[in-house]
Amino acid sequence: MPRIDYFTEANSVEAVNARMGEATDPRLREVMAALVRHLHDFVKEVGLTQREWEAAIDFLTRTGQLCDAERQEFILLSDTLGVSMLVDAIAHRRPAGATENTVFGPFHVDGAPELPMGSCISLDGKGESCRYTGRVLDLEGRPLAGARLDVWSDNSEGFYDVQQPGRQPKWNNRGVFVTGPDGRYDFVGIKPVSYPIPDDGPVGKMLARLGRHPWRPAHMHFLITHPDHERIVTHTFVSGDDYLTSDAVFGVKEALIVDYRKATAGDTTWQVDFDFVMVGARDD
Ligand code: BEZ
Ligand code: FE
Numbered sequence: 001m002p003r004i005d006y007f008t009e010a011n012s013v014e015a016v017n018a019r020m021g022e023a024t025d026p027r028l029r030e031v032m033a034a035l036v037r038h039l040h041d042f043v044k045e046v047g048l049t050q051r052e053w054e055a056a057i058d059f060l061t062r063t064g065q066l067c068d069a070e071r072q073e074f075i076l077l078s079d080t081l082g083v084s085m086l087v088d089a090i091a092h093r094r095p096a097g098a099t100e101n102t103v104f105g106p107f108h109v110d111g112a113p114e115l116p117m118g119s120c121i122s123l124d125g126k127g128e129s130c131r132y133t134g135r136v137l138d139l140e141g142r143p144l145a146g147a148r149l150d151v152w153s154d155n156s157e158g159f160y161d162v163q164q165p166g167r168q169p170k171w172n173n174r175g176v177f178v179t180g181p182d183g184r185y186d187f188v189g190i191k192p193v194s195y196p197i198p199d200d201g202p203v204g205k206m207l208a209r210l211g212r213h214p215w216r217p218a219h220m221h222f223l224i225t226h227p228d229h230e231r232i233v234t235h236t237f238v239s240g241d242d243y244l245t246s247d248a249v250f251g252v253k254e255a256l257i258v259d260y261r262k263a264t265a266g267d268t269t270w271q272v273d274f275d276f277v278m279v280g281a282r283d284d
Contacts, residue, residue: 013040016036059206076198080249088102092230095279099232100255102251102256104233105221107152112171113176117184117185121174122190127193129191133273135183136183138277138278138280139277139279143182144278147278148226150223151177151220153190154195158195194217197214215243215247217252220272222236228281234256238260
């Protein structure tokens with residue numbers, strides 16, 4: 001009769017991983033085996049108590065219960081634990097000079113109106129006006145025609161339109177712009193403000209217990225696509241913001257911090273110029 005290894009504290013990892021069937025997909029096998037190993041090592045390292053295990057189950061249950069089409073508390077958990085940025089960093093190791101990615105966030109909405117260059121996306125008339133200009137280039141510095149820039153930001157009170165339906169006009173501070181042969185983009189929005197991530201759920205409570213604040217530094221979101229290039233999911237951050245070094249979701253990269261300027265002291269509109277550099281699409 002084959003020897004049966006019953007589960008013990010000492011052999012827990014092997015006992016669980018040995019159950020995987022012969023036909024298990026190799027990548028699934030690799031990921032699950034490592035997950036079980038790290039999970040068991042973690043439980044052993046901290047000596048997880050029964051009460052702590054119950055608290056963890058309760059936390060995860062409440063996190064799941066808050067998820068629906070509008071709210072994704074699990075992604076927020078991943079964001080605040082730095083996992084989203086780590087997965088993105090591994091997936092998008094770009095050559096020097098290429099624009100870096102950052103977190104996508106929960107506030108993008110498909111179907112924002114495509115607008116002519118120069119249009120204003122601020123529909124509520126609030127906030128400090130800002131003109132956003134620059135080019136979309138390839139790695140060799142050539143302008144890219146047909147690059148689609150989907151942009152979105154919060155309003156002057158720190159809320160996205162979808163967080164305040166009825167209070168903000170639909171598509172407030174959102175728009176899509178497509179570059180011509182010069183690769184240039186040009187639109188008017190507002191100088192965004194810093195805001196707290198949704199912190200009324202389990203993730204917010206976790207941050208509070210850890211002595212962490214929920215704030216993100218002010219930023220403008222960009223999703224840039226082009227038929228022959230890898231998409232860029234990024235932001236530009238407002239230089240000087242108080243939260244640049246303590247972003248609740250670890251999204252800040254130095255190269256994405258931009259200066260907001262006024263051409264003359266009397267100007268009412270800020271100006272930001274930033275070039276995006278795309279990498280040729282991979283064949284895989
Ligand atoms: C955002 O920038 O919109 C965002 C990113 C991650 C979590 C919450 C909000
Ligand atoms: Fe945001």
